[in-house]
Amino acid sequence: MLVKLLEPLHVSEALIEKLAEPIREKGHEFVYYNQKTTDSAELAKRSEGADIIMIANNPYPAEAMEQNDQLQLINVAFTGVDHVEVPQGSQQNFMICNAAGYANQAVAELTIGLTLDLYRHITRGDKEIRADHFPGSFQGSEIKGKTVGLIGTGKIGMMTARLFNAFGAKLIASDSARKNPEAATLDMEYMELDQLLKQSDIVSLHLPLLPSTKGLISKEKLEQMKETAVLINCARGPIVDNDALAEALNTEKIAGAGIDVFDMEPPISKDYKLLHAKNVILTPHVGFFTDEAMELRANIAFDNTIAFLEGRPQNRIQR
Structure with missing residues (x-):
């Protein structure tokens, strides 16, 4: 079979070559493109003849699949x-x-980081102390004793819950899919979404799109939150009505937000309302992006390829 990795995985080429060795040892061909492209025609060209393609979080267009009738596996390193x-x-x-699973720790830690930035004004403090008009110290808040509402309690949600628990927060959760049995060990209480929004000091999203x-x-859900509450989204941008979120921040219906994901991939257009909202910390979709996570996802992705070649496909999403 012909296996093609269509984009870099943000690890060394030496590691790529090491991970590709078992593929070649089994008599298969492996081709690696070390330059990222978002051009549909180029992605279609790179995909030609491949039985297995490997990609990351770069958009992969229908055009690329339509021109390859022998494609058997799309292996997404994301x-x-x-x-x-x-x-x-x-x-x-x-x-x-x-x-799935490669960035659990990374996303959970960024969730905590955004919360700390909002509570202790870290980004604001850096800007203020460098400015000639430094107004003096400003008062923050602590996570300990706060009620954290986790919407989604899969692996990332539960990793985040454990970190908030270590800070001494009270945990509540809402998940329409299932109740995680680990919740009991953290004294986490499940409830309906509306109830969670009304009770939470910190609302953290951990859902798929x-x-x-x-x-x-939505706007209606945001209106149920406390005026002192903050919203953290390191999941998927479109889970939130981000125009309504900007309005809620500007009218002080909620106290703040930490956002890593948007309605589109960065760069963000200048007229995007969250860019101009009050008390919001924005990061450019980097929740997954740590040295450790990149190495782990490369290992998982190549394991997926090898498993497929051996007739035991794993981590399947759909067929």
């Missing part, structure tokens, strides 16, 4: 696969797998 544009009515018999979750945090 958790979400919503950037893979499967052709409508496609009859191609290919699988999609992902690298699905038709059922798109726009879940």
